Amino acid sequence: MNRNVQYLLFGSIFGFVLSRVGASDYNLIFRMFTGEDLKLAYVIITAIITAGIGMAVLKRLGLKGADGNPITVSKKPLHFRKNILGGAIFGLGWAISGACPGTVLAQVGEGKLLGLVTMFGMVLGTFFYALTTERQEK
């Protein structure tokens, strides 16, 4: 299968599952943060454990992909201050919009107009970040 079609398929599954499990539901995000309904916290924890087991299985099998080529596991380097600062900014954005970069896409597909606004804001925020990196390099 064409690789782009596979990415489209994986993305569709991700968006579909996020929507089905309620991750794109403003109220469930809100109630996770107030502690009234921890369903989405359980979803995240289950996903982390499942992904961790899956990666351990891949490693046990020699980290080889379906095509027989080695798998390169990406590593995100630790930038202590950036991880904290970015994490805090992101957290506030999560609270304000009730969405994160993945779930907002599911919201757009579901037809939530304010989700589309959040998504446009994310494009704008990414653009602002690009502007700040430009200034740093000069």
Add this chain to the structure above:
Amino acid sequence: MSILHTLLVEPWPWWLGGIAIGLLVPLMYYFLNTALGVSTGYGNLVKLFLPRSKLKWLHTATYANVFNWRFYFIAGMILGGFLSARFSGSALLTSEMGLFTENVRWPFVGYVLWFLSGGILLGFGSRVAGGCTSGHSIHGIANLHPSSILSTIFFLLFGTIGVAFIRMLLMGGVS
């Protein structure tokens, strides 16, 4: 009820959603040698809107091709949300956003500015932190990256603080 009805119409239980999302990480490595992640793809959308921009950041290897895998992945996620909503029979378009639009009585333009600013913080913050809930919190923690664990702690900490203030100041303590 049939299994199709359970899978397509009713909300999924947490364990089913968690397992399905978690499996995406090893499966995307196995079939495509790709790390799960969404927020980097918003750079593709910036470049799509501003194809002639001279910003150096948009000309790094990550964004050499706007229509690389991230574009298809994002398009798929929108399609997945669309299919989910069609199967469950919700309205095609809605201007509501749950508890927020129920409890905060603002004109629509106020909602737009609010969600726009939330989006700006999400877009900016995820680039500073180097990832979002999928790339850091799920892919990163599953691979025990210290940067992902640290970022996720601050995602959740400031999400909790933010919602506490929103609930107190804008919603009159509603639950």
